[in-house]
Amino acid sequence: MTLREFVGRCHPNGNATVAHAATHYRWSPGSRTRSRCPNCGTELELSERHVLVALSGEIGGDDRYHLCDEACVAAWLGTE
Ligand SMILES: [Zn+2]
Numbered sequence: 879m880t881l882r883e884f885v886g887r888c889h890p891n892g893n894a895t896v897a898h899a900a901t902h903y904r905w906s907p908g909s910r911t912r913s914r915c916p917n918c919g920t921e922l923e924l925s926e927r928h929v930l931v932a933l934s935g936e937i938g939g940d941d942r943y944h945l946c947d948e949a950c951v952a953a954w955l956g957t958e
Pocket residue numbers: 915916917918919920945946947950
């Protein structure tokens with residue numbers, strides 16, 4: 879499954895849908911350089927390769943999540 883195929887899928891924990899999913903290498907704005915993968919809990923170094931997923935909710939605005947890779951995205955969205 880490629881990242882593009884995740885776009886438009888619903889997140890199982892809410893009414894959000896995937897607005898964007900892409901491989902990401904660098905996180906420049908702000909001071910946060912680490913983030914925890916919401917699927918497996920691994921602490922990610924955001925300057926290294928990871929997957930950025932933006933969820934678009936009903937209320938508006940996107941929530942951004944950083945995940946390890948495609949497999950974590952698939953498991954997180956329950957599409958495995
Ligand atoms: Zn993960």
